[in-house]
Amino acid sequence: MQPVTCSPARGWLGFPPSEQGGPICSSPLRKYLKRESAVKKFPPQHFSITTLNIIATITTTKMTTTTTTIPTLTAHTHAKSQYTTTSSRLAARLSIHNYNTHPQSWFQFAQTFIPKSGSILEVGAGTGALWSPPAISSPSQLSSVTSLTLTDFSPAMVATLNSNSDIAALKSILPNVKIQQCDAASLPFPDSEFDTVVANHMLYHVDNPIAALQEFKRVLKDGGRLVVALNGLDHLRELFEIGGMVGRGSTIAGLAKITAENALEQIEGAGFEGVESERFPGEFRLPGVEPVLEYLDSVGETDMEEGKRETVKRVVGERLDEGEGFRVEKNMVVFVGRKP
Incomplete structure (x- = not known):
């Protein structure tokens, strides 16, 4: 006193x-x-x-x-609240890809940048969609891969990976398929262990992307390839404009330390060379309000209240183009670099 x-x-x-x-x-x-x-x-x-x-x-x-202490919200604490105990939110968000206008799915597109040989590590593998059809049409497509290691920080995601029948099918062909829970910035692998490291839409969930990128570089062999996928700040702009009206705006847009806009600088800053990028073409065209509601529900911890759902229905209805659906811009970019 x-x-x-x-x-x-x-x-x-x-x-x-x-x-x-x-x-x-x-x-x-x-x-x-x-x-x-x-x-x-x-x-x-x-x-x-x-x-x-x-x-x-x-x-x-x-x-x-x-007096109470309010936890500081960071990219990682947000990811923990969203993904630690369930994989359903990620699955709900991935369903928007059903309305992609490009002939290839996102995962098919991303797979074209991953060598189909040597040892591969995916950090933040989520539900394993990168290793399931249509991204991988047949396990024989990976017959020259010597090992495939899939990791995620989330116990729920690891459980989903272990129960994924497509990954189980890969195990029947590949000599060494592993699934492991670990943190992206502290990988439990020796130096120079892998020929390729993949980070598909996960780096914006870490609080120190440079530290994670340097860890990826550590476990890569000399000359090894890094494949990173990130969204731009205007990704799904139309969805999050409506989400902002009902308290379901893009949390990660305000928390992410790395996005498609600044990724090149950070990847090169972590020591990678020859970094190139390519943007995924096309857009999303949603046929009605239900996919919008499903996506915005997944952004929060619980489903939206009925009043907010009615607001979303009204606004989406006003913006639907006859014959075109509800058009949503996407900004998804693959970056490929090499460890010297």
Whole structure:
């Protein structure tokens, strides 16, 4: 407790003594009492030093017992809340790819940048969609791969990977398929272990992308390839404009330390050479409101309230183009670099 002290220069509320008509004292109370109410209702001459100390003690004690610490929201804490115990939110978000206008799916497109030989590590493998049809049409497509290691920080994702029948089929052909839970910035693998490291839409979930990129570089062999996929800040702009109206805006857009806009600088800053990029062509065309609701539901911890759902239905209905559906821009970019 801060004691009440007296000073010849300042009053107990911090005002000149001529305005107070009482002892010249200062107290923690002046932080919580306003001049207009305190001076009128409780003139200082009505208080003794003992009384002021008692009030200060009560006020200080009350503040101590009601103060709470609010956790700082970061990219990683957001990812933990979304993905640690369930893979359903990610699955709901991936369903938007059903409305892709490009002839290739995203995962087919991304696979064209991954060598089909040597040892491959995917960090943040999620549900394993990169290793399932249509991305991999047949396990024989990977017959020259010597090992495939899939990791994720989330126990729920690891469980989903272990139950993925397409990955089980790969195990029947590939000599060494492993699934492991671990952190992207602290990989439990020796130096120079892999020919290729893949990070598909996961780096914006880490708080220190440079540290993760340097860890990827550590486990790569000399001359090994890094394949990173990231979204731009305007990815799904139309969806998140509506989401912002109902409290379902893009959280990660405000938290991510790396996006398609600054990825080149960071990948090169981590020590990779010859970095090139290619943007996934096309857009999404959603046939109606249900895919929008499904996506925005996945952004929160619970489904939206009925009033907010009605708002989404109204706005999407106003923006539907006849014959074109609800058009949503995408900005998905693959970056490929090499360890010197």
